[in-house]
Amino acid sequence: MSLFFLLFxxxxxxxxxxxxxARDIPARKLGEADDCPLNLHAFKxxxxxxxxxxxxxxxxxxxxxxxxxxxxxxxxxxQTTGYFPLSxxxxxxxxxxFLNLMxxxxxxxxxxxxxxxxxxxxxxxxxNVKTRSQFEGLLxxxxxxxxxxxxxxxxKVDRHCKSCSESLLSVRKMYFRSTKSGNSSICDEYPFMYAxxxxxxxxxxxxxxxxxxxLVDFIPVKSTRDKSAMLLGIGVGCFLGxxxxxxxxxxxxxxxxxxxxRRKETSVQTETASFSGMEMVGGNKFFARFTLExxxxxxxxxxxxxxxxxxxxxxxxxxxxxDGSEVAVKRFKCFTAAWDEIFSHEVEIxxxxxxxxxxxxxxxxxxxxxxxGHQRIIVCELIRNGSLYDHLFGSGLMKLSWPSRKKxxxxxxxxxxxxxxxxxxxxxxxxVKASNVxxxxxxxxxxxxFGLAKFIREGSDVYSFGVVLLELLTGKKAVISVDNFExxxxxxxxxxxxxxxxxxxxxxxxxxxxxxxxxxxxxxxxAVLCSHPVSYARPTMDHVVKMLENxxxxxxxxxxxxxxxxxxxxxxISSNSSGLNYSSDAADRQTFVSTNDSSVSN
Numbered sequence: 001m002s003l004f005f006l007l008f009x010x011x012x013x014x015x016x017x018x019x020x021x022a023r024d025i026p027a028r029k030l031g032e033a034d035d036c037p038l039n040l041h042a043f044k045x046x047x048x049x050x051x052x053x054x055x056x057x058x059x060x061x062x063x064x065x066x067x068x069x070x071x072x073x074x075x076x077x078x079q080t081t082g083y084f085p086l087s088x089x090x091x092x093x094x095x096x097x098f099l100n101l102m103x104x105x106x107x108x109x110x111x112x113x114x115x116x117x118x119x120x121x122x123x124x125x126x127x128n129v130k131t132r133s134q135f136e137g138l139l140x141x142x143x144x145x146x147x148x149x150x151x152x153x154x155x156k157v158d159r160h161c162k163s164c165s166e167s168l169l170s171v172r173k174m175y176f177r178s179t180k181s182g183n184s185s186i187c188d189e190y191p192f193m194y195a196x197x198x199x200x201x202x203x204x205x206x207x208x209x210x211x212x213x214x215l216v217d218f219i220p221v222k223s224t225r226d227k228s229a230m231l232l233g234i235g236v237g238c239f240l241g242x243x244x245x246x247x248x249x250x251x252x253x254x255x256x257x258x259x260x261x262r263r264k265e266t267s268v269q270t271e272t273a274s275f276s277g278m279e280m281v282g283g284n285k286f287f288a289r290f291t292l293e294x295x296x297x298x299x300x301x302x303x304x305x306x307x308x309x310x311x312x313x314x315x316x317x318x319x320x321x322x323d324g325s326e327v328a329v330k331r332f333k334c335f336t337a338a339w340d341e342i343f344s345h346e347v348e349i350x351x352x353x354x355x356x357x358x359x360x361x362x363x364x365x366x367x368x369x370x371x372x373g374h375q376r377i378i379v380c381e382l383i384r385n386g387s388l389y390d391h392l393f394g395s396g397l398m399k400l401s402w403p404s405r406k407k408x409x410x411x412x413x414x415x416x417x418x419x420x421x422x423x424x425x426x427x428x429x430x431x432v433k434a435s436n437v438x439x440x441x442x443x444x445x446x447x448x449x450f451g452l453a454k455f456i457r458e459g460s461d462v463y464s465f466g467v468v469l470l471e472l473l474t475g476k477k478a479v480i481s482v483d484n485f486e487x488x489x490x491x492x493x494x495x496x497x498x499x500x501x502x503x504x505x506x507x508x509x510x511x512x513x514x515x516x517x518x519x520x521x522x523x524x525x526x527a528v529l530c531s532h533p534v535s536y537a538r539p540t541m542d543h544v545v546k547m548l549e550n551x552x553x554x555x556x557x558x559x560x561x562x563x564x565x566x567x568x569x570x571x572x573i574s575s576n577s578s579g580l581n582y583s584s585d586a587a588d589r590q591t592f593v594s595t596n597d598s599s600v601s602n
Contacts, residue, residue, distance in 0.1 A: 035090075035093050036090065036093050036094040036097045037077060037080075037081070037086065037090060037094070038073045038074075038076070038077055038086075038094050038097075038098075038122075039073065039076050039077075039205070040073070040094075040097055040098065040101050042076075042205055043069065043072070043073055043101070043205075044101050044104070046205070046207065046210070046218040047105065047218070049218070049220055050207075050217065050218040050219065050220055051220055062110075062114075062115070063111075063114065063115035063117070064215075065216070066102075066111055066115060066117060066121075067121070067186060067189070068189075068214040068215050068216045069214070069216055070098070070121055070122065070186065071186065071189035071192060071193055071214050072196070072204050072205075072210050072213075072214045072216055073098075074122075074186075074189070074193050075192070075193040075194075075196035075197045075204035075213075075214075076196075076197070076203070076204045076205055078132065078193055078194070078197040078198075079196070079197035079198065079203060079204065079354065079355070080354045080355075080356070081356065082131055082132045082133075082356040083130060083131055083132075084125065084126075084129060084130055084131065084135070084190065084193065085122070085123050085124060085125050085130055086122045086123050087123065088123055090122075090123075091119040091120070091121075091122035091123035092119050094119075094122055095118065095119035095121070095122055098122075099111065099112075121186060124186055124187075126176055126186065126187035126190050127175065127176060127187070127190075129190065132194070132197075132198065132356075135190065135194055138175055139171060139175070141549070141550060141551050143167075143170075143171055144551070145546075145551055146167045147164075147167050147168065147171065147191070147194070147195055147199050148199050150163040150164045150166075150167045151164040151167070151168070151195045151199035151200050152199055152200060152201050153200075153201075154202065154208060155200065155202075155208050155209050155211070155212035155213070156208040161212035164195065164199075164200075164212065164213070165212065165213075168191040168192055168195055168213075169191075171191045172188055172190070172191045175191075176188060176190045176191060189214075192213045192214060195213055196209055196210075196213050196214070200213075201421060201422055201424075202424075203422075207219055207220075287348070287351040287352075287361060287362060287363055288362065288363035288379075289363060289364065289365065290363050290364070290365040290377075290379065291365065291367070292365055292367045292369065292375055292377075294322075294365075295319070295329060295365050295377055295379075298319035298320055298321055298327070298329065299317040299318070299319040299329050302315075302317060302331065303317075306318045306319065308328065309328075313330070313332050313333060314330065314331045314332045314333040315330075315331055316328055316329065316330050316331075317329040317330075317331065318382065319379070321362075325362075326382045327362050327379050327380060327381060327382050328379070328380045328381070328382045328383070329377060329378075329379055329380075330377065330378050330379075330380065331375070331376075331377050332376045332377065332378075340366045340376070343364075343366065343376060344364065344366065347361065347364045347378060350427070350450065351363075353418075353419070353423050353427065355414075355415060355418045355422070356411075356414075356444065357411045357412070357414050357415030357418070357444065357445055357446055357447060358415050358418065358419070358446060358447050358450065359380055359381060359383070359438060359446045359447060359448040359449075360380065360381045361378060361379070361380055361381075362379040362380060362381060363378075363379045364376075364377060364378045364379065365377040365379075380448070383438040383439070383440055383446060384440075384441065385438075385439045385440055385441055385443075386438070386439060387434065387435045387436070387437060387438050387439065388408065388434040388435070388437040388438075388439060388445070388468070388471075388472065389433075389434035389435040389437075391439060392434060392471060392472065392475060393434075393477065398512070399475075399508075399510055399511060399512050400443075400472075400511070401511065401512050401513035402511060402513050402514050402515035402520065403513065403515070404443045405472050405473065405511075406515065406519075406523070407443050407444065407445075408437070408439065408443060408444075408445045408472060409445075409469055409472060409473075409523060409548060410545070410548050410549070411444050411445030411446070412432075412437055412445045412447065412465060412468065412469070413465065413541060413544045413545045413548055414545055415445065415446070415447040416429060416432070416447065416461055416462075416465055416541045417541040417542045417544070417545045419447075419450060419461075420461070420540070420541050420542070421541070421542055427450060428460070428461055429447065429449075429450040429461050429464075430450075430460070430461070431449055431450075431464075432447070432461055432464035432465050432468055433464065433468060434468055434471055434472075436448045436449045437468065461541065462530050462538045462539065462540065462541060462544070463530065463531055463532075463535075463538060465530055465541070465544070466491065466526075466527050466528070466529070466530025466531030466532075466538070467490065467491055467527075467531050469523070469526070469527035469530065469531075470490050470491060470494050470506075470524075470527045470528070470531060471490065473506065473507060473508065473520070473523055473524055473527060474490065474494065474506050474507065474508055475508030475510060475511075476490055476508075477490065478490050478491075480493060491528070491531035491533075493506075494506045494524065494527065494528050494531075495528050495531075495557075495560065498524065498525065498528050498557065499557075503521045503524045503525060503528075504517060504520060504521055504524070506524055507520050507524065522547075522554055523548070525554045525557065526544060526547055526548065526554055528557055529554065529555070529557050530544060532557070532558065532560065533560055534558070534560065537557075537558040539555075
């Protein structure tokens with residue numbers, strides 16, 4: 001019914017007056033920017049949708065437009081990868097793609113002839129700062145906090161934009177001054193790239209963020225219409241909509257009458273039958289809708305030899321796409337087609353969330369076939385280094401050192417904080433556990449299996465994060481055995497030791513490289529605070545990140561039920577903890593003695 005109404009309403013508007021376009025945009029050439037990691041398609045869409053005249057390139061104004069546009073693309077690339085510059089090879093490819101994009105609007109040769117820009121604009125570094133961590137290491141904690149506070153808001157409001165810009169200009173003046181002459185001043189844009197990528201919650205591709213930070217005006221210009229023509233169009237549209245509603249009701253009744261007869265027919269029903277090969281979803285060339293045949297070909301028909309994981313939801317297979325990239329293919333069990341529309345919508349939203357500490361989705365497939373039934377499959381990037389569970393409790397892997405555990409903890413926290421506060425609407429993970437924390441070759445944590453949730457408090461994620469953080473720090477599972485006859489929650493066991501002032505005794509004694517005692521104790525306190533049984537006593541994930549980054553002090557841990565302490569004898573807890581004993585002897589300021597008592601098992 002609503003379909004007919006919208007159709008006829010649209011016809012009514014169309015009859016009233018044609019919509020004028022500012023410019024005709026040529027169709028995208030096949031193969032354009034396929035190997036360029038910059039999001040040129042989104043940049044082009046912003047230019048087109050803004051419906052504004054292009055700047056003149058006979059002065060520094062036009063050249064500065066190129067610098068600001070490139071800075072905006074750099075910021076989105078930094079948000080996705082954690083790197084400022086592109087590699088030499090990527091910069092050459094992206095520069096050609098950028099010139100091709102600009103040729104749709106102007107003579108792109110002017111960019112190189114007048115502005116004298118080349119691919120080095122994409123690969124140059126400033127102050128030898130190449131990564132997010134190097135940038136943050138250059139600034140003080142107070143400076144970073146000032147950027148986060150002033151820029152983490154909608155920059156549509158003038159005073160917010162001014163406050164954010166002033167904090168960034170102060171940092172630029174102190175650390176990032178361009179040493180080049182001429183128009184190329186990408187060094188000056190480093191603070192603004194960082195703010196767009198990590199400080200502002202809406203990201204660099206938001207029109208108000210780009211307008212404030214990069215001075216690129218993508219705010220659409222509203223077109224005007226003749227009032228009488230608009231009223232006429234609305235009247236005709238409403239009349240036709242009413243007729244369409246009547247016809248729609250009749251069609252609905254007819255469809256309902258014949259529904260049972262159609263159910264008796266057996267045929268292959270596939271949502272992807274109308275696609276030849278992979279189809280990009282939402283214009284994202286990194287996210288596709290696959291056919292079942294493509295999935296079978298990638299996994300060698302779901303060969304048992306390609307299984308790399310199993311779970312209650314189904315199996316995970318290793319696969320190879322036609323472009324040669326390796327992926328993980330998760331095949332779910334026992335579904336019907338009833339909720340495929342919701343599933344597809346959620347998957348597409350999740351795929352749009354990009355962060356260095358979140359597992360990237362490559363695509364999905366939904367299909368119903370005879371014999372095999374309904375299929376629901378998602379395709380993710382392949383992480384070869386296994387999960388946190390494998391490293392903590394698996395066999396054959398080297399024990400994690402303190403620097404590695406610290407990096408993993410901070411990565412988990414940043415990923416969850418981005419899901420809670422960096423996207424709209426917020427995403428609650430719902431299943432934070434060691435097996436859902438994947439570790440790449442550089443020991444960067446990547447959260448997997450996150451999804452949309454309604455009516456669930458974000459505090460549930462905080463509690464689960466606290467338990468996983470305790471597993472990471474202690475080397476023990478969430479439920480442990482005391483004296484080989486009683487099971488105790490790891491969070492309860494750690495809390496008891498912390499309340500006795502022996503937090504360091506919880507640290508994994510088999511850790512090959514220990515950290516500073518004060519730092520390890522701080523991480524234990526944060527884990528115990530996050531796993532507090534009372535939700536209001538737990539911090540939010542953005543506060544957890546600030547505490548881990550030394551921006552915020554760790555608050556005192558609120559009391560909990562005293563009945564827990566009665567379950568343990570103080571000496572039993574001490575003798576059963578396979579952690580570290582800390583001695584503060586004046587002659588030996590930091591002495592660690594590892595105790596290996598098998599009475600507390602993993």
